[in-house]
Amino acid sequence: GALVYQYPRRTICKSGTSMRMECQAVGFQATSVAWYRQSPQKTFELIALSTVNSAIKYEQNFTQEKFPISHPNLSFSSMTVLNAYLEDRGLYLCGAREGASSDYTFGSGTRLLVI
Amino acid sequence: QQKVQQSPESLIVPEGGMASLNCTFSDRNSQYFWWYRQHSGEGPKALMSIFSNGDKKEGRFTAHLNKASLHVSLHIKDSQPSDSALYFCAVTPSNSAGNKLTFGIGTRVLVRP
Numbered sequence: 001g002a003l004v005y006q007y008p009r010r011t012i013c014k015s016g017t018s019m020r021m022e023c024q025a026v027g028f029q030a031t032s033v034a035w036y037r038q039s040p041q042k043t044f045e046l047i048a049l050s051t052v053n054s055a056i057k058y059e060q061n062f063t064q065e066k067f068p069i070s071h072p073n074l075s076f077s078s079m080t081v082l083n084a085y086l087e088d089r090g091l092y093l094c095g096a097r098e099g100a101s102s103d104y105t106f107g108s109g110t111r112l113l114v115i
Numbered sequence: 116q117q118k119v120q121q122s123p124e125s126l127i128v129p130e131g132g133m134a135s136l137n138c139t140f141s142d143r144n145s146q147y148f149w150w151y152r153q154h155s156g157e158g159p160k161a162l163m164s165i166f167s168n169g170d171k172k173e174g175r176f177t178a179h180l181n182k183a184s185l186h187v188s189l190h191i192k193d194s195q196p197s198d199s200a201l202y203f204c205a206v207t208p209s210n211s212a213g214n215k216l217t218f219g220i221g222t223r224v225l226v227r228p
Contacts, residue, residue, distance in 0.1 A: 043219060103161040104161070
């Protein structure tokens with residue numbers, strides 16, 4: 001079956017430092033990878049959508065300068081939270097899918113705590 | 116900009132009862148609809164999808180879609196304690212790779228034994 005692994009599961013970083021999180025797709029080819037943030041009291045905010053052979057599309061309020069994303073092949077993606085502050089706390093979810101006809105498979109997320 | 120709203124915010128259902136979750140969306144071009152379920156400490160998992168108007172049944176779960184009314188619902192029959200989770204409605208305008216999935220804020224379901 002299709003699985004997505006995210007690591008680390010949780011991490012703590014000091015305010016102003018950066019933190020990289022990774023996403024591995026197993027059992028399918030991740031042609032599209034979507035990075036979301038789930039904050040307390042909020043639903044999933046889409047940060048950016050990366051599709052093979054297309055530029056990475058960032059949503060309003062999220063920038064490449066703050067959340068650089070790499071999607072180098074069909075099984076892996078990473079995202080860095082640069083210069084993290086309290087408002088960046090939350091559960092970062094990676095969702096991946098193969099082609100246009102399947103649903104997104106999500107990982108268990110990386111929970112970021114900023115102190 | 117697509118807006119997806121869910122109701123109720125939370126729901127308590129007795130074991131064996133029926134849970135009904137509602138979702139409305141704003142973009143009339145929306146074509147594909149998903150229900151995701153998230154248990155505590157995990158990522159969301161796709162429960163079922165629906166693309167055509169009417170009902171779609173998968174086991175104890177039935178989704179209903181009415182595009183004209185901008186409404187999709189999920190009904191859980193014979194609810195079990197393991198159904199206790201956060202349920203999210205997600206909508207996309209089409210299934211092409213570049214289209215994003217917009218989520219509602221979720222309905223928290225608690226099934227009481």
